[in-house]
Amino acid sequence: MIDKLEFFIVLARERHFGRAAQECGVTQPTLSASLKQLEEQLGVTLVLRGSRYQGLTPEGQRVLEWARRIVGDARTMREEMKAARKGLSGHARIAVIPTATYMVTDLTLQFTRKHPAVTLSVTSCTSYQVLSQLENFEIDVGISYIENEPTGRVATVPLYAERYQLITSVGQKFAEREKVTWAEVATLPLCLLTPDMQNRRIINQHLTEAGATVKPTLESNSMIVLFSHIRTGNWASIMPVNLAQTLGFGGNIRSIPIVEPDAHHTVGMIAAPREPHTPIVSALLHEARVLATALSHR
Known part of the structure; x- marks a missing residue:
């Protein structure tokens, strides 16, 4: 069921069957069949269908919340077992608001020194995009404002x-x-x-x-x-x-x-409100706390 839930999350994000299928690396008929099987397993209609994607049903919106939780937990479990076998490795994705890009090297430099087997990608985004990408598993952590506008349910580490x-x-x-x-x-x-x-x-x-x-x-x-x-x-x-x-x-x-x-206004690192976090996210949050202490003494 996990793969079907992942397909469902991508469809809800892309709002288009063709783009979702391409993002998932499957054909559109395979995606549609998987979602139909998921609906049959759950006994509810998840997606409003016509000649094209028309949105989620109320039940689909609720299942989307569960899907994000279940898929997030499954990914965390896989990453934790991988780290237990091989040590911390993989790829970390960070989204940063433009005004905070100047300080991200303070974080990435120390992180890569401690975890050389982890590669990083850093993108500049609006605060809304940071939250959306975090919710949809497109990034691991974000650096954004943690006050002034609602941030939703996220784990936060104030930086400066x-x-x-x-x-x-x-x-x-x-x-x-x-x-x-x-x-x-x-x-x-x-x-x-x-x-x-x-x-x-x-x-x-x-x-x-x-x-x-x-x-x-x-x-x-x-x-x-x-x-x-x-x-x-x-x-x-x-x-x-x-x-x-x-x-x-x-x-x-x-x-x-x-x-x-x-x-x-306070800027900090944000992560999904999930415990336990993946090993990479935990390591990034730890490095953010270390950086926050260093910044407070400058």
């Missing part, structure tokens, strides 16, 4: 508090100030992350609370694009202080604390 600075260039308004308010920042030509990014929603929130209207003249989902536009001298931006310090802004770039309020 994200604070914000105005990033601008020499000669621009406020460039020589020691600090600047959110209301003042709103008067500048801003380049910001796109609205699907939680960092942008946080910035919008603080600008709105300051009585300002949020009107960036340029948006991007790439921090690199924002950096390049700041360097032209025609734009300013709002970025986390940790990110600005890591990039080592110098020369004609200024980084100025934003106050009224001195806002901060």
